[in-house]
Each structure stands twice: as C-alpha cells, then as structure tokens.
Amino acid sequence: MVPPNDEKGSRDNVIEQISCAVKDAWDDNIDGIGIGTPGVVDNNGAVFESPNLPQWHNFNVKEVFEKRFNKNVVVENDANSITWGEYLFGAGKGTRTIVCLTLGTGLGGGVVINGKLLRGSIYSAAELGHMPVNYKGRKCGCGARGCIEAYVGRDYIIKSAIRKIKMGKKSILTEMVRNLSELTPKIISDAYQKGDKLAEEVWIEMATALGAFLAGLVNILNPDRIILAGGIAQAGEILFQTVRKTIQERSMKVLSQTVEVVPAGLGNDAGIVSGAALVFQQ
C-alpha cells in the first residue's frame, strides 16, 4: 500500500487512495493484498484506536477490500507489518526470532518468535513503546506513566537537550538554531558529529534507556537480532554502540552474547515491501 497523502482524510478518501495503489500494481495472478495501517488491528482485519485516522476506528478494512477486489486481504498494524517485512526481506533475513523497533515521534515495534509474528490473544500484541520502565515516571501520550516511549521518543530527545542548555551547559546547538523550539533529533545528531559534548550526553542517556529496555526484552525473548528502524535510528554509531553496550551490561550474560543490534534493511520501500510480505504469512 501507499501511505495516505492526507492522514486526517475521510474514510472514503483513504479507501480510494489505497484502491488506486492496488490497481497500479494489479496483476490477475497476485496472491493477495497486504495493508499496514496505524492503530490496533484485530484477528478479523478490523482497526481500532487509530489516532491519525480517526474515521478508521471500529472499521473492518479487510472486509471492504476483499469485497472490492475479490482477493485475500491481510491487514496488520503498521509496526507489525514493518517487523514482518524486515523479517522476510530485510535485516531479519535468515533469523528465527527478532525484535524490531521504529524510533520516531513515538516508539513502535513488533516481535517475530520462531518465525511467527507475535499477535497475542485477539488484538495486535507488541505495543512495545508502552512498556512501563519507571512506574513513578513521567506521563506518556497513552495516558499511562513511565512508558519507554516517554524516554526515547522524539519530543523527549529535544526536551532533554533544551533542559541541559537551560542548566547552563555549553553547546553549539545554541548557534545551530535561532530558537530552541527549532531543535530536531537530526540537528542534535549533527551537533554530536561535530564533537558537541551536550549532544553526546543526550544520545548516551537516550540510548542507555533504550538499551536497558531492550535488555529486558532480550531476557524475555532471547532474540537472534534486534532491528532499529525509523528516522531517529539514523543517529548512527553513538546510538547503536550505547544500546549494544547497555544490553551486554544488563541482560543475562549467555543471552546477550548472541544477540545482534542492527539497522533496518528495507529503507524507503519498507512500507510497500512490508505490505506485500503480509500476504506470505501463513
């Protein structure tokens, strides 16, 4: 599928956009159609709680497209879909058990265990961003407290840099933007590349929180590989090195020895390849 142009678009608009994409790629011999969507997706292909597509709440996407195209349709939460795509065709190729995290505004994720996408009882499991890591911690966008997302999401990274600057620490970040409200993770990453100590501190704190959280997942799931996807994963070596080091320090020794932490492999085509990968699930 293609990402909708207008995320707040009406239900009909989004259906039309997806239909156009399907028609563009149409071949009578296709096995089916895979759709990755924001929100919680149940086993029957219905979508719930999709904040960016409010009109998709309680809406059976699978049924609509099966009627329209008379093909098997698989609908999956977008983070689960990316995880499955990475598993089949990307950085997870050749493994059996992976954790895939998408680092951006929020923290999305998915898990493949022994070659199967972890789906839970009825709804999509693996809402990894909302794992509480500090039960007295800061408020998260989901309404709960201390979720890992509130320590590694985009806003947190920016706020952390601003807090340090306001504490009087020196940084070239103040010369890189006119106003601190213009800061982005990319700019903080650029500052680090230029040797900025404050930017380095921001990344090490963020990546240590992420690594500690992943150490817990390593203990629970014993994955072959952990894949970091999404814009913020492009912060590069400082992020990967710190995450790897923290996992080594904090998870069970024997489990931490074999796990690899790697960048995503699908790049810009991740959405499209993953949508197709969904069809090859059973």
Ligand SMILES: [Zn+2]
């Ligand atoms: Zn949360």
